Amino acid sequence: MGGQAGLSATSYNLGRTGKRRGIEPPWPAQSHWVSSLKGARNMGRSQLRFLALVGAVLMVVAACGSTSSGPAAKQVKVGLVTDVGGLNDKSFNHLAYVGLQKAIADFHVKGDVTESKTGDDYVPNLTSYASKNYDLVIGVGFLMQEAVGKVSGSFPNVHFAIIDGAGTDASGKDLQHSNVESLFFKEQDAGAMVGVIAGMLEKDKKAPGNTNVISAVGGVSIPPVNHYIAGYKWAATMEDPGIKVLVGYSNDFTDPAKCKSIAQSQIGAKSEILFQVAGGCGLGVLQAAGSAKVYSIGVDADQKDADASVIASALKKVDQATYTAIKNVVNNQFSAGALTFSRIAKASGAGGVAARPRPRLSATAARLTRGFAMPFASVLFAFVVGAVVVTVTGGNPIDAYQGLLCGGLGVACTQGENPALQIANTIIFAIPLITAGVAVALPFRAGLFNIGAEGQLLAGAMACTALGIKLHDWPAVILLPTVLVGGMLAGAAWAGIAGVLKATVGAHEVVTTIMLNYVAQWLLRFLIIGGPLELRAGTSKSLPIGEGARLATFLPNSDTIQILGLPASVYRVHVGLVIAVVAVAVFAILLWRTSLGYEIRAAGQSQKAARYAGVSVRRTIIVTMLIAGAFSGLAGAIQIAGVDHNLTDKYFSDTTGFDAIAVALLGLGSAVGIVLAAILFGALHAGGSVMQADAGISSSLVLVLQALILFSIAANFLNAIRLRIPGLGQAPSAPAPAAVGAALMTEAAVAPP
Numbered sequence: 182m183g184g185q186a187g188l189s190a191t192s193y194n195l196g197r198t199g200k201r202r203g204i205e206p207p208w209p210a211q212s213h214w215v216s217s218l219k220g221a222r223n224m225g226r227s228q229l230r231f232l233a234l235v236g237a238v239l240m241v242v243a244a245c246g247s248t249s250s251g252p253a254a255k256q257v258k259v260g261l262v263t264d265v266g267g268l269n270d271k272s273f274n275h276l277a278y279v280g281l282q283k284a285i286a287d288f289h290v291k292g293d294v295t296e297s298k299t300g301d302d303y304v305p306n307l308t309s310y311a312s313k314n315y316d317l318v319i320g321v322g323f324l325m326q327e328a329v330g331k332v333s334g335s336f337p338n339v340h341f342a343i344i345d346g347a348g349t350d351a352s353g354k355d356l357q358h359s360n361v362e363s364l365f366f367k368e369q370d371a372g373a374m375v376g377v378i379a380g381m382l383e384k385d386k387k388a389p390g391n392t393n394v395i396s397a398v399g400g401v402s403i404p405p406v407n408h409y410i411a412g413y414k415w416a417a418t419m420e421d422p423g424i425k426v427l428v429g430y431s432n433d434f435t436d437p438a439k440c441k442s443i444a445q446s447q448i449g450a451k452s453e454i455l456f457q458v459a460g461g462c463g464l465g466v467l468q469a470a471g472s473a474k475v476y477s478i479g480v481d482a483d484q485k486d487a488d489a490s491v492i493a494s495a496l497k498k499v500d501q502a503t504y505t506a507i508k509n510v511v512n513n514q515f516s517a518g519a520l521t522f523s524r525i526a527k528a529s530g531a532g533g534v535a536a537r538p539r540p541r542l543s544a545t546a547a548r549l550t551r552g553f554a555m556p557f558a559s560v561l562f563a564f565v566v567g568a569v570v571v572t573v574t575g576g577n578p579i580d581a582y583q584g585l586l587c588g589g590l591g592v593a594c595t596q597g598e599n600p601a602l603q604i605a606n607t608i609i610f611a612i613p614l615i616t617a618g619v620a621v622a623l624p625f626r627a628g629l630f631n632i633g634a635e636g637q638l639l640a641g642a643m644a645c646t647a648l649g650i651k652l653h654d655w656p657a658v659i660l661l662p663t664v665l666v667g668g669m670l671a672g673a674a675w676a677g678i679a680g681v682l683k684a685t686v687g688a689h690e691v692v693t694t695i696m697l698n699y700v701a702q703w704l705l706r707f708l709i710i711g712g713p714l715e716l717r718a719g720t721s722k723s724l725p726i727g728e729g730a731r732l733a734t735f736l737p738n739s740d741t742i743q744i745l746g747l748p749a750s751v752y753r754v755h756v757g758l759v760i761a762v763v764a765v766a767v768f769a770i771l772l773w774r775t776s777l778g779y780e781i782r783a784a785g786q787s788q789k790a791a792r793y794a795g796v797s798v799r800r801t802i803i804v805t806m807l808i809a810g811a812f813s814g815l816a817g818a819i820q821i822a823g824v825d826h827n828l829t830d831k832y833f834s835d836t837t838g839f840d841a842i843a844v845a846l847l848g849l850g851s852a853v854g855i856v857l858a859a860i861l862f863g864a865l866h867a868g869g870s871v872m873q874a875d876a877g878i879s880s881s882l883v884l885v886l887q888a889l890i891l892f893s894i895a896a897n898f899l900n901a902i903r904l905r906i907p908g909l910g911q912a913p914s915a916p917a918p919a920a921v922g923a924a925l926m927t928e929a930a931v932a933p934p
Contacts, residue, residue: 257290257317257511260310260874261503262303264322265834266434267296270461272481273499277321277344280503287504288511295870296880300831301824303328305606306870308751309588311336313597317510319503320344323403324434324830327351333358335740335748340515342506344499345405347519351725351827353716362509363519364502368405371495372412372456375478378493379413379454380420382476389453389475396427396452398443398466400434400459401721401830402710409458409480409495427452432706432721432833434460441465448473456480456495467491498522555894556847556854560861563889567882580876585883588871589864596875601745603867605752609824611863613638613816615761617841618848618855619768620672620813624690625850626772627805628785633679633694634813635838636701640675641668641814643705645821646828647714649726657729664730665760665818672814673807675701680806684799690806702833709828721830732756732823755823762856764812769852771808781805813838843891862887 261281263274278294285292293315295306303325310318311332316339320329323345330348333341334356341348341361348361379395382388397413399406414426427450429443440459444466447455455470456478457463463480467488470477479487479494502522509515568578586592589607591600617634624631645668652660675697682688708714714723732755742749772778783791784801791798816837821828840862847861848854865887869880 257288257507258313258315259284259290259292259317259319259507259510260307260315261292261294261319262306262310262321262325263294263296264303264320264324264434265297265299265831266322266460266462268294270434271464271484271487272460273344273497274321274460276482276497276499277319277503280500281319281507283500284504284507284511288507290507290511293874295874298866298869298880298884299834299836300324300829301610302866302870304331304753305609305867307332307341308335308602309598309870309874311339311341312599312602312747312751314339316340317342317507317515319506320346321499322346323405324401326353327829329361330356330358332751333361335750336360337740340510342503344502353720353722357517359517361517362506362515364506365519365521366405366497366499366502367521368408368495368497369412369415371497372409372458373416374412375456375493375495376413376416377420379456379478380417380424382454383417383424384421390451392451392453393421393423394425394427394451395454395456396429396444396447396450397456398440398447398459398463399428399430400440400462401432401833402430402719403721404719406458407719410456413456413495431459431462432710432830433462435834436462437465437468439465441469444469445473448475454478454492464488553849553854556849556858559847559890559893562893563886566889567886570885571878571882576878577876581872581878581882584872584874584876584878585865585868587875588868589866590868598871598875599745599747602747602751603871605754606867607860607863608754608758609863610866611859612755612757612761612823613820613837614841614844614859614862615856616764616812616816616819617838618844618859619765619852620676620809620816620838621841621845622848622850622855623768623772623781623809623812624805625845626785627781627801628788629683629802629805630691631676631679631694631806631809632691632842633676633697633838634809634816634841635835636694636698637672637675637810637813638817638820638838639698639701639705639832639835640810641672641817642821642828642832643701643708643817644668644671644814645730645818646723646726647708649730649821650714650724653727653730655727655729660727660729661732661822664726664822665815668814668818668821669811670814672817673811676806676810676813677803680803683806684802698838705828705832709830714828716827723828725827726821730822731826732819753824757819757823760815760819764815765852765856768812768855777801777804813841816841840887843887843894846894847890 259281261277263277266272266274268274268278281292281294284290293310295309297303297306303320307318307320307328318339318341320341320343325343326346326349329341329343329346330350333348337358337360339360342364343361344364345366347355347363348358349355383391383393383395395417397410399410410428417424417426427447429447431439431443433439440457440462444455448469453475455466455475457466458480459466464487467477467479467484467490470490471488475490476492477488477490479485479491481497481499483494483496485491485494502520505520564582571578571581583593583595587594587598588603591603594600594603617638620634620637621631645664648664648667649660652663655663678697679690679693682693683690709723710721716722716724734753734755736744736749736752738750740748740750744752772781780791780796780801783794783796784798788798844855844858844862847858865883869883872878872882873880
C-alpha cells in the first residue's frame with residue numbers, strides 16, 4: 182500500500198486508517214470519489230470487468246427510472262447562474278454546467294446559463310430568470326447565499342436551488358423559504374481521502390523530496406473550502422503524525438496569479454504536495470507545482486489534465502447535485518430544505534424572479550456635436566470590431582447586440598424580459614460610476630491622473646459600513662448623513678495622501694494611487710476576515726449597517742405590491758441616483774463657476790503659467806485630490822447604503838473605480854459626458870447577462886467592448902502627445918479643445934516650486 186505515486190487512490194482507505202490509529206474522524210464516515218492516481222496498478226482485470234458490469238446495470242436502471250415519470254405537460258425552463266469563477270474554472274461551476282447539459286439531454290428541458298463577473302451580478306442575474314417565470318433557478322456557490330435569499334423572497338412561485346449554501350439574509354441567517362432547495366456536500370470526506378494519499382506518500386518516502394511538508398491553498402475562507410482543508414489536514418496527520426501542513430488563502434476564486442504566488446511561497450517553505458481548494462484561482466497552484474517538479478492535488482473535478490503535477494483530485498459531485506435538482510422539478514418532486522450528497526448516499530436530507538431636423542445647427546449644438554464626435558466614433562469603432570469578433574467566433578452579432586439592448590435599455594426584448602427591470606439594473610450599475618467618474622475627471626483637469634479611485638471608493642465603503650454598524654441605533658435623520666459624510670471624508674483622506682506626496686516630494690500620483698489601491702484592498706480583507714467588522718468566522722462579510730443608514734428606494738421594498746408585473750422590491754433604484762446627479766452638477770459648477778475651478782484648469786494647462794498668474798500649484802494639487810477622493814468615497818458609501826448594506830468579499834475584486842477611468846475618458850471630463858458614459862457602461866454591464874442567456878454569446882464580450890472603447894480614446898490622445906514631442910510634430914499654438922487630454926500630458930513628476 183505504500184507503493185509509488187501511481188497507485189490507485191481507492192487503495193488508501195480512510196476508514197481503515199482511522200481505525201488503525203484508534204481515532205474516529207470528527208464527522209460521519211462517508212466515502213467520496215477521488216480520481217485515480219496515475220497507473221491504477223492495484224486493481225485487477227477481473228475487478229475492472231465487474232465494476233464495468235455493475236456500472237452498465239446501474240445506467241440501465243437509471244435510464245428506466247428517468248422515463249417512468251412520463252412526458253411533461255410543458256417544457257421545463259432552467260436558469261443556471263455561476264459565481265465569479267465562471268464556466269472555465271475547471272471546477273464546480275463547470276461541473277454544474279455539466280449537470281445541466283445532462284439534464285437537457287435526458288429530460289429535454291430548456292437550459293440557459295449566465296456567468297457572473299462580479300458579486301453585483303448575482304441579484305440581477307437571478308432576477309432575470311425568475312422574472313421570466315423559469316421553473317428552476319440555480320445559484321452556484323456559497324457566495325450567492327444572500328442573493329438567493331433576496332430573490333427567492335421576491336418570487337415565491339419560482340423554484341430555486343443553491344449549491345453549497347442556503348437562501349440567507351444579510352446576517353447569514355437561513356430564511357428557510359419554501360421555494361429554496363439547498364445542495365450540500367461532505368467536503369471533509371473528500372479532503373480526508375486526498376489527505377491520506379499525501380500522508381502515505383510522505384510516510385513511505387515516495388514524495389519528490391521527502392521533506393515531510395505538505396500544504397493547501399484555499400480561496401475565500403468559507404465553510405466548503407474550510408471543510409476540504411480540515412479533512413485534508415486531519416487525515417494527513419493521522420497517517421503521518423510528524424507531517425507539517427501549511428495553509429494559505431488567496432481570498433479569491435478567479436485569479437490564478439494570486440494562488441500561484443501563495444503556492445510558490447509554500448514550495449519555498451519545502452512543501453512538496455499542494456492541495457488547491459480555490460476554484461479557477463487554484464489552477465495557479467497546479468502550475469506552480471508543475472514548474473517546481475512537485476506534486477499537486479486538484480479539487481471538485483478531475484483536474485489531471487490541468488497540469489502534469491496532479492496526482493489526484495478530491496471530487497465533489499456538483500454535476501450530480503445539479504442534475505438531481507432539475508430532475509426533482511421535472512418529476513414534480515421539488516422539496517425545500519437541504520440535500521446532502523456523497524459517494525455512497527446519493528442524497529439525504531429534509532424536505533421541507535420625430536422631430537423634424539433644423540436646416541442649421543445652433544452654435545451650442547455645433548460645439549456639442551464636435552465635442553461628442555470622438556466618443557461616439559470610439560463607441561462605434563468598438564461595436565464594429567466586436568461584431569467582427571462575434572462573427573469570426575461563430576456567433577450572430579445582431580442577436581448579441583439585441584441582447585445587450587434588451588438587458589441594458591429594455592429595448593427589443595424577445596424572451597419575456599421585463600424592460601423596466603432591465604432599465605432599473607442599468608441605473609443601479611451607473612450610479613457609482615457617475616460619482617467615481619467625477620473623482621477621476623477632476624484631477625484630469627488639474628493635469629493629474631488619479632488611478633486610485635478604486636482605493637478611495639473602498640475607503641468610503643469601509644467608513645460607511647463601520648459607522649453604520651457602530652452607530653446603528655442613531656435616528657435615520659442623523660445616521661444617514663453621518664455615514665455618507667464619513668465615506669466622503671475617508672475617500673478624501675485616502676486621496677489626500679497621494680496629493681500631499683505629489684505636492685511635497687514629487688511622488689508620481691499614478692504610482693502612489695495604485696499602491697494605495699492595494700492597501701485599501703488588504704485593509705478590507707483584514708476588517709471582514711477575522712477583523713473587527715467580521716459577521717462571524719468563515720463568512721467573509723461584515724455585519725449589516727443599521728436600518729437608519731440605508732438609502733430609501735423610489736418604489737416600496739415590498740414583495741406583495743406588483744408593479745409592471747413584478748414585485749416592487751426587484752426594482753432596486755434608490756435615492757443615490759439623486760445624490761449622484763447633484764454630485765456631477767457640483768463638479769460642473771466647481772470647475773466652471775468658481776475661482777478654485779479656474780486654478781485647477783490653469784494648473785492642468787501649464788503649471789508654469791499658473792504660477793505666473795499667482796496660483797499656488799502645491800495647494801491646488803492637494804485640494805484637487807482631496808475633493809476627488811471625497812467624490813470617490815461618496816460612491817463607495819452610496820453603494821453600501823443603497824445596495825449592499827454590508828461589506829462582502831465581492832469588493833476584493835470590485836472594478837468600479839477602474840471602470841470610472843474609462844467613464845471619465847469617454848466623457849471627455851465633462852459633466853454631461855460622464856453621465857452618458859456611466860449609463861453606457863452600466864447598460865453594458867446589465868446587458869451582458871441577458872445577451873449570454875438569450876443569444877448564447879459570452880458576457881465577456883462586454884469587457885472586450887469596454888477595452889476597445891478605451892483603446893480608441895487612448896489612440897486619439899496618443900496623437901496629441903506625439904504633436905508635443907520635439908521632432909515628431911509641432912505643438913499647437915493653443916491648448917487642445919479636449920482638456921481631459923491634459924491628463925496624459927502632465928509635467929515632470931517633481932515637486933512643484
